[in-house]
Amino acid sequence: MDDDSLELPKExxxxxxxxxxxxxxxxxxxxAGGVFSAIAGAWSEGEQEKVNRFFEHWxxxxxxxxxxxxxxxxxxxxxxxxxxxxxxxxxxSKEYQSLVKKTFREWAGAESEEKRIYIRNILSNAAATSASxxxxxxxxxxxxxxxxxxxxxxxxxxxxxxxxTRCGIWEKIGKGTVREDSADADLYKLLFRDLSTGGIIRQxxxxxxxxxxxxxxxxxxxxxxxxxxxxSAFDVHEGYELTxxxxxxxxxxxxxLPPKIEFTSDGENx
Numbered sequence: 209m210d211d212d213s214l215e216l217p218k219e220x221x222x223x224x225x226x227x228x229x230x231x232x233x234x235x236x237x238x239x240a241g242g243v244f245s246a247i248a249g250a251w252s253e254g255e256q257e258k259v260n261r262f263f264e265h266w267x268x269x270x271x272x273x274x275x276x277x278x279x280x281x282x283x284x285x286x287x288x289x290x291x292x293x294x295x296x297x298x299x300x301s302k303e304y305q306s307l308v309k310k311t312f313r314e315w316a317g318a319e320s321e322e323k324r325i326y327i328r329n330i331l332s333n334a335a336a337t338s339a340s341x342x343x344x345x346x347x348x349x350x351x352x353x354x355x356x357x358x359x360x361x362x363x364x365x366x367x368x369x370x371x372x373t374r375c376g377i378w379e380k381i382g383k384g385t386v387r388e389d390s391a392d393a394d395l396y397k398l399l400f401r402d403l404s405t406g407g408i409i410r411q412x413x414x415x416x417x418x419x420x421x422x423x424x425x426x427x428x429x430x431x432x433x434x435x436x437x438x439x440s441a442f443d444v445h446e447g448y449e450l451t452x453x454x455x456x457x458x459x460x461x462x463x464x465l466p467p468k469i470e471f472t473s474d475g476e477n478x
Contacts, residue, residue, distance in 0.1 A: 277312055280328050287332045287465040298326050303342050305333055311349050312414050326352050326461040333460045340456050346455050349475070351406070359399055360462075363408060363450065367458045371412045371447035374400065393441040400448075408454040412447035 212470075212478060298304050327349070334345045365380040366372055372380070378396065386392040401404050403409040439446075450458065 231477075239266065245261065259329045273315070276324060277315065277420060280324060283328050283467075284332050284335070286467045288335055289468055295336060304335060306347070307331065307345055310346060314349075314353065320357060322357055322360075323352055329462065329464055332465045336465060339459060344453070344456065345460065347453075348433050348460055351408075351457065352461070355402065356399075356407075358395075358396070360405060362399055362403060363454060363458065364462060366409060366450050367455075367462075370449035373444050373447055374440075375442040375444045377448070386440075388440060394459045403454075407451055409448050410451055412449045 288299065308331060311331060315327070328350070330345065330348050334340075334342070340348070361381045362377055365377045369376070369380070374396070383392075402407070
């Protein structure tokens with residue numbers, strides 16, 4: 209579809225559609241009805257080109273959002289084995305449909321292609337596996353909205369590198385040297401607080417054969433050694449690892465199912 213096909217009628221018709229939309233909203237939302245009706249009435253007195261352009265951009269944004277959702281659904285279905293009765297029952301279940309509805313109801317357009325792929329992977333894996341419960345999968349979907357791409361870069365750097373330090377992670381995600389008192393350093397520390405509080409990462413701790421954490425021996429501080437030095441944002445001593453939730457999130461969001469069906473540009477599938 210080319211850009212010309214997305215063009216909307218100019219001036220009079222746009223203003224008319226805008227007024228109609230606001231009048232309809234005013235009737236549907238009594239609390240805001242008076243405000244919307246007043247705005248619609250003001251526009252009827254004289255068409256405003258700036259308002260027309262605003263609505264044109266708004267409709268374009270909605271179209272782009274719908275296109276993203278359509279593309280995502282197609283990619284999900286292309287990755288599922290619909291010949292598998294278990295998968296078929298799963299995608300037809302109320303539980304799975306609830307996950308899909310939650311995702312697309314809360315989706316205001318993925319802020320990046322990477323996040324759109326995470327969403328696609330979560331829904332694909334949620335249909336093909338039951339490694340995590342639906343309650344946990346819902347939380348994974350919330351994480352896509354909550355955290356930034358840099359949060360996910362940190363998660364990816366820790367995956368399969370249990371015990372990696374903050375300095376090691378910083379280098380692994382390709383960041384250069386910055387000052388300890390810089391905004392970048394503050395942001396980096398904030399990322400670790402977010403992910404630690406969210407139950408996604410933790411400082412590395414040894415466990416016994418039953419999976420119980422072993423307490424670290426208390427570090428003795430020599431007398432007269434002065435105050436404890438502040439921990440660097442790029443600390444080289446404490447190692448980090450993903451929690452069980454973090455490990456499962458990587459499996460769902462960052463592990464891609466290969467397509468079972470490939471679509472060509474002429475619309476044929478193989």
